[in-house]
């Protein structure tokens with residue numbers, strides 16, 4: 517009869533000690549956790565878009581994939597992708613303009629029969645898809661939807677494979 521009681525106490529003490537050490541561990545880790553948040557925000561600050569970044573990858577693979585779907589569903593009714601990405605087409609004409617001007621245009625004006633119909637994120641997806649077809653590489657960051665960042669990116673010609 518007594519043995520199980522003693523055993524139970526032993527188990528209780530073990531779990532109490534376990535709880536203490538987990539708390540102590542968390543306390544010890546706190547500076548590290550705080551440190552990694554600080555360095556994460558430093559990394560974030562470092563990845564601010566710069567004018568050369570269209571070649572470095574300013575949109576993600578996921579955005580391109582979603583954008584392809586959205587383009588098929590929302591834009592193909594009136595447009596072919598070549599109208600934007602072909603030689604002498606829309607994006608080539610936009611050379612020297614900012615990404616914001618193109619983003620704002622498709623957001624504010626397209627689809628022609630229902631402007632601003634989609635979420636800004638969906639327009640960013642579509643723009644990512646169009647830029648990808650044009651020849652720019654996807655990267656690790658996602659194309660942001662804020663004006664300041666997009667104004668920093670100048671539309672250039674994509675790197676041509678094989679010159």
Ligand code: HEC
Nearest residue numbers: 587590591592593594595600605606622626627628629642
């Ligand atoms: C109901 C028809 C319709 C739909 C749907 C539509 N557009 Fe348009 N779009 C037009 C018309 C009309 C123009 C102006 C004339 C032109 O360039 O064909 C235009 C022009 C554009 C231009 C400027 C082309 C240039 O050479 O100046 C872009 C970029 C564009 N559309 C993107 C989009 C995107 C992205 C979508 C999908 C979100 C979309 N459009 C959906 C009808 C449409």
